[in-house]
Amino acid sequence: MSEKKDKWYGNENFWMWAGITACGLALIIPFAILFCTNNFSLKGIDGLGTFGDFFGGTTVGLFNLSSILLVLTAVIMQRKELEQTRNEFVQTNKTLIKQQFDNTFFNMINLHNEIVRGLGVERQKGKYALDYLNTEVKSKYQLNREKIDDKKLRLIESYNEVYKKFIFGHYFRNMYRIMKFIDQAEKLNISEKKNYIGILRAQLSTGELLLIFYNALSDREEKFRELIMKYNFFDDLLDDDPYYQEFKRYLES
Incomplete structure (x- = not known):
C-alpha cells in the first residue's frame, strides 16, 4: 500500500x-x-x-x-x-567526519612510527630495538627457569625486568591511545573498526607484536588487553611463535 x-x-x-x-x-x-x-x-x-x-x-x-x-x-x-x-x-557531514577521523588516525600512525624510530636499546635502533627487547624477554625467561616454576609468572616477571631496565612505556601508551581512538569512534561499525585495527597491525613487526603480547599478559595493561581481545588483535600472525602458542590462553584469564 x-x-x-x-x-x-x-x-x-x-x-x-x-x-x-x-x-x-x-x-x-x-x-x-x-x-x-x-x-x-x-x-x-x-x-x-x-x-x-x-x-x-x-x-x-x-x-x-x-x-x-x-x-x-x-x-x-x-x-x-x-x-x-x-x-x-x-x-x-558523514564524509567530513570520516575525513577528520582518517586524518587523525594516520597522524597517530605517523607518531607511532616516529616513536619506533626514536627507540634505542644497546646500539639497536627502531624496530631492531624492539626485536632486541623481545629477545631479552625470552632470555630472561630461560634464566628464571630455576627461580620461578609457574610458567606464566615466569614470563611476566621476565617481561617486567626488561620493562624496568629499558624505557619504552610510551610506546605502549601510544598504542593503547590509537586502539582506544578506533574503539570509541561512534560513526564506525565493527567491520570498519576492524579494518583500521588491521591497518595499525600492518605497521608492526613480529618483535613488536610479541612485546604487545607480553605487555597484555601483565597486570599493568588490563584495559589494553580488553581491546586486544575484543578485536582479535594478534589474529594468526604469531601462530608460528612457540611462546605465543604456549601462553595465548592466558589472555582470556
Whole structure:
C-alpha cells in the first residue's frame, strides 16, 4: 500500500497534471453545456451578463480546485528539494567526519612510527630495538627457569625486568591511545573498526607484536588487553611463535 501511495500521493507530476486538467475543464465545460443545450444565442447586453454569471458559476470552482492542486504541486516539489538538501547535508557531514577521523588516525600512525624510530636499546635502533627487547624477554625467561616454576609468572616477571631496565612505556601508551581512538569512534561499525585495527597491525613487526603480547599478559595493561581481545588483535600472525602458542590462553584469564 505504501509503495502505491508513493506513486501518486507524493508525486508532484500527478498533482500538476490534475491542476492543469481542472483548469482545462473549467474552460471547456461552459461551452460544452451550451453546445449540448443548443443555447448559443445572446440577447444584447443582458445576455452577456447572464452568460457571465453562467460562465463564472461553472468555472470558478474548477479554477479554485486547479489553484489548490498547483499550490500542492509546489509544496510537494519544495518538500522533495528540502529532503534532498538535507540528505546531501547528512552525506557531506558523514564524509567530513570520516575525513577528520582518517586524518587523525594516520597522524597517530605517523607518531607511532616516529616513536619506533626514536627507540634505542644497546646500539639497536627502531624496530631492531624492539626485536632486541623481545629477545631479552625470552632470555630472561630461560634464566628464571630455576627461580620461578609457574610458567606464566615466569614470563611476566621476565617481561617486567626488561620493562624496568629499558624505557619504552610510551610506546605502549601510544598504542593503547590509537586502539582506544578506533574503539570509541561512534560513526564506525565493527567491520570498519576492524579494518583500521588491521591497518595499525600492518605497521608492526613480529618483535613488536610479541612485546604487545607480553605487555597484555601483565597486570599493568588490563584495559589494553580488553581491546586486544575484543578485536582479535594478534589474529594468526604469531601462530608460528612457540611462546605465543604456549601462553595465548592466558589472555582470556
